[in-house]
Amino acid sequence: MYRFICKTLIDSLHFNFNFNNSAHIHKSPFLSSISLLFFSSSSSSIPKKEKTKIDLADYLINRQHFSPESASEASSLNFSLKDTENSDSVLSFLRESGFSSTHIEKMVAKKPNILLINLHNTLKPKIKIFHEFGFSSSDIVDIISSDPWLLHRSAENQFQRSFLVLNSVLGSNAGVCKAIKATGWFLRRDLEKTLIPTIDILKNCGVSSSQIVKYVYTYPTFFLYKPEKVRCFVQRVDEIGFDRNSKMYLPAIRTMSSMTKEKWELKLKLFRSLGFSEDNILSMFRSMPPAFTVSERKIRSVVETLLRRRDVDISSIVNNASLFLCSIESNLKPRMRVYDMLKSKNLLRRKTGLATVCKLSKGKFLEKYVLPYQDELGDLSFLAMPQSQ
Numbered sequence: 406m407y408r409f410i411c412k413t414l415i416d417s418l419h420f421n422f423n424f425n426n427s428a429h430i431h432k433s434p435f436l437s438s439i440s441l442l443f444f445s446s447s448s449s450s451i452p453k454k455e456k457t458k459i460d461l462a463d464y465l466i467n468r469q470h471f472s473p474e475s476a477s478e479a480s481s482l483n484f485s486l487k488d489t490e491n492s493d494s495v496l497s498f499l500r501e502s503g504f505s506s507t508h509i510e511k512m513v514a515k516k517p518n519i520l521l522i523n524l525h526n527t528l529k530p531k532i533k534i535f536h537e538f539g540f541s542s543s544d545i546v547d548i549i550s551s552d553p554w555l556l557h558r559s560a561e562n563q564f565q566r567s568f569l570v571l572n573s574v575l576g577s578n579a580g581v582c583k584a585i586k587a588t589g590w591f592l593r594r595d596l597e598k599t600l601i602p603t604i605d606i607l608k609n610c611g612v613s614s615s616q617i618v619k620y621v622y623t624y625p626t627f628f629l630y631k632p633e634k635v636r637c638f639v640q641r642v643d644e645i646g647f648d649r650n651s652k653m654y655l656p657a658i659r660t661m662s663s664m665t666k667e668k669w670e671l672k673l674k675l676f677r678s679l680g681f682s683e684d685n686i687l688s689m690f691r692s693m694p695p696a697f698t699v700s701e702r703k704i705r706s707v708v709e710t711l712l713r714r715r716d717v718d719i720s721s722i723v724n725n726a727s728l729f730l731c732s733i734e735s736n737l738k739p740r741m742r743v744y745d746m747l748k749s750k751n752l753l754r755r756k757t758g759l760a761t762v763c764k765l766s767k768g769k770f771l772e773k774y775v776l777p778y779q780d781e782l783g784d785l786s787f788l789a790m791p792q793s794q
Contacts, residue, residue, distance in 0.1 A: 459486045461517065469496055475510035479517040492520035495528060502532055503542040504550065512553040522556055531556065531564055538568050539578035544586060552589035563592065570596040574604065575618060588625040602632035607658075610639060611649045620655060627659050638662045641669075645687065653694055660694040675701050679708045685723045693726035706733055714741070716759065725760035737763055739788050743774055752778055 462480040465471035468489065471479075486492065499509055513519055522528050535545045549555055558564060571581045571591060585591050591600075600621075607617055621628055630638075638661040643649075647657050661669070676686045690697060699707075707729050711717045722728065731737050744762045747753050762774060775785065 459489060461486050464489060464492070465513070468493075470506070471510050471513070475514045478514040482517055484517040486517075486520060491522075491524065494524045495520060495522055498524055498528060503546050505546075508546060508550040512550055516553045516556075519553055519556055528556065531558075534564050534568065538572070538581050540582050540585075544582060548585060548589055552593075555589055555592055558592060567592045567594075567596055570600060574600065575621065580618075584621055584625060587622055590626060590629055594629050599631065600628045603628050603630065603635045606632060606635050606639065607655065610654065612655050616652070616655055620659065624659055627662055630662065634662075641666070645690070647691065651691070653691060657690065657694040660690075660697050663698050669697075672697055672701060672704065675704055679705065680719055681723070685719060688723055689726040693729075696726040696729035699729050703733070704729060707731075707737070710737060714759075721760065725764070727764055728760060731763055740770065742787065743782065746782055747774060747778060750781055752781060 461484065462473075462476040464486060465476035465479060466473060496509060499512075500506075504512075532545060535548075540548075568581055571584055572578065575581055575584060594600075604617055608614070635658075638658050641661045642654070642657045645657075647654060651657075664672075673686060676689075677683075681689075708722065710733055711722055711728065712719075728737070740763050741759065744757075744759050762770065765773070775782065775788065779785065
């Protein structure tokens, strides 16, 4: 077809050029139609001019006074800005709500699509819900700036449901505030499918409501597991023969949730290699389950550090499994040194075990075993004493 059109066009040009050998060149109707066809086709193929995209870094630096580093980080993500009116309003509202320039820059650097959030239908309703549940402006800033993804959740469908569920469990808006400050994940999961079923499972095992509430604050992510996983953790603890009436039953379940079966077996193998019997291991787990959450490396270091002493043996460690939770460098070693100094100078007024000294809080330790004996102990720089002391 293309060859046919070209041949016809050439023939037509030849015919018009030689027609009557006159000086007048007549325009062929066919040629005119071909010219019109090609002109129209060429014109329609020209792309329409797209709306100019806004340079994000330029907008953030020159319009919003961001640091070049933050602007560059935001610009490095797959995000484009075509309009600044909404972005101006969002950033202005955040500033009015107590977010500092540093907070805003970090948020936008992490999630530049914050600039596209609908101010009136999304952002304002979320901030309003936070206030209604007793959060202060500083609380809101802390929570959202640490997890800006929260701004993209549905205010009515997700936020409100999460707040109501937490309130029903914790009993007050102050409790809700405390829990969400512990983790923003409570606003990112369906609590009716995680938190509530987990609580029901624990209550059916005999765990008290007061202990559950305490754990919601201290180990919030445990309550975000799917119910079937929680049942598996419970089963693993029950298979060990753990007493459900023990106050350590919930800590045992939480400990199991922190590691796979393979990881658990590796820790058991390590304890055996260090000289602990099966009864020793079970006794430690029953008395102090969190001791099993520390790394294999630390378990080995604690055991080796303690067994270098003549006054410590395996049974001493078994009876004081909480020592595994102590820092070796900032707790065990310096306190053992103080203990030995006091003992050598006969300054211990009553029989005091090393474990007692090591397990005390820092304040109690200083109050009972350091401050009264500063002159006798001499240089205490190894303790990193507070300057006020």
